[in-house]
Amino acid sequence: MITEVDAGPITLVAPLDGGRKATSEALKAAIGIGFPNPNRTQGTGPRAIWCGMEQALIVGAACPDLPQAVCVDHTDAWAIVRIEGDQVEDVLARLVPIDLRSAVFKRGHTARTFIGHMNGGVTRVGANAFEVMVMRSMAGTLVHDLESAANGVAARSV
Amino acid sequence: MRLTCPICGERDRREFYYKGDAIELDRPNQDAGLAAWDDYLHNRDNSAGEIRDLWHHAAGCGAWLIVTRNTLTHAVSRCELVEKDTR
Numbered sequence: 001m002i003t004e005v006d007a008g009p010i011t012l013v014a015p016l017d018g019g020r021k022a023t024s025e026a027l028k029a030a031i032g033i034g035f036p037n038p039n040r041t042q043g044t045g046p047r048a049i050w051c052g053m054e055q056a057l058i059v060g061a062a063c064p065d066l067p068q069a070v071c072v073d074h075t076d077a078w079a080i081v082r083i084e085g086d087q088v089e090d091v092l093a094r095l096v097p098i099d100l101r102s103a104v105f106k107r108g109h110t111a112r113t114f115i116g117h118m119n120g121g122v123t124r125v126g127a128n129a130f131e132v133m134v135m136r137s138m139a140g141t142l143v144h145d146l147e148s149a150a151n152g153v154a155a156r157s158v
Numbered sequence: 159m160r161l162t163c164p165i166c167g168e169r170d171r172r173e174f175y176y177k178g179d180a181i182e183l184d185r186p187n188q189d190a191g192l193a194a195w196d197d198y199l200h201n202r203d204n205s206a207g208e209i210r211d212l213w214h215h216a217a218g219c220g221a222w223l224i225v226t227r228n229t230l231t232h233a234v235s236r237c238e239l240v241e242k243d244t245r
Contacts, residue, residue: 038165038219051222082164097170111166112218113173121218 004008005131010012013048014055014074018019019068019092041110041123049110051121066093069128079139083146084129092130094149116145119142162237165219177212178202180224182238206230212240 015149016037024035027129032042038044046061057078063071084089092100093146095116102124110123118141132141159173179202186194203209206229211224224243226236 007193039167052218055220095171112220113169 001082003082004142004148005082007078007080007115008060008075009058009062009075010074010078011058012051012055012057012074013063013065013066013069015069020054020055022068023066026064026066026068027058031058031061031084033058033092036110039109039111049121049123050138051110052112072089077136078133079136079142079148080131081142082125082129082131082152084126085150090131090153091146091149092122092132095145095154098122100113100124101129115142118142118145159232159234159235161213161225162221163215163221163223164237164239164242165221166215169215169218173215173217174223175214175216177214177222180210180212182212183224183243187199208235 013023013027013035020035027048028034031046033046033048036042036048036056038050040050042048047059049057049059051057057074059148064109079129083133085091089100089102096113098113100122105111107124107126111123112119114120115122115132115134118134118138120132120138120142124133125131132142132146160168161171161174162168181198181202184198186198191207208226213225213226213229215221215223222240224236224240225234225236227234
């Protein structure tokens with residue numbers, strides 16, 4: 001099943017050189033989640049999703065004042081889709097060139113990689129559920145690609 | 159071909175963009191003279207053996223990497239962040 005995720009406010013946070021600890025502490029004090037390690041997320045309500053070298057997206061909460069970081073409003077910049085089902089790993093394996101099986105890619109893991117031809121992010125949010133995100137201009141292509149992949153897997157498993 | 163990004167782990171070659179010889183990191187001084195700048199901009203060794211190249215993890219974390227590779231065996235021996243260059 002593919003559903004749109006209404007993420008609420010999104011802010012890109014990029015700590016300045018040497019500012020990661022102070023930024024993490026300020027985030028923790030304000031919204032209860034710290035700055036995530038590479039390829040990881042933090043939190044389930046308001047969330048921090050790692051999205052590149054020394055960068056993370058703060059999702060679902062207003063970003064506090066962070067003097068040790070550069071913050072850019074990304075609200076509405078990302079199209080986020082939740083994809084869920086028994087064969088979700090097989091569907092994503094058709095589009096994503098990394099190993100997303102649960103033994104390797106666990107809940108709370110995230111990766112910047114390709115989804116088809118698009119740069120984006122993949123995050124495991126449950127045993128059989130992922131969130132896939134791309135920039136909003138590619139929302140239509142993302143849904144088309146996910147549907148095509150899902151149809152392909154479904155046709156194979158009859 | 160797969161490269162092991164120090165941040166993301168082993169990834170497919172298509173996630174990376176190839177820039178060229180890592181000699182580009184050794185930028186001459188502004189007043190180094192025409193010969194040094196000509197060499198820096200245009201002249202590259204076509205070596206048989208170990209070579210250090212710049213790669214960008216464009217579809218991943220965005221890191222610039224120095225990849226040490228052997229042009230005879232295609233073996234990749236090192237993959238490190240540009241800012242951690244220990245040479």
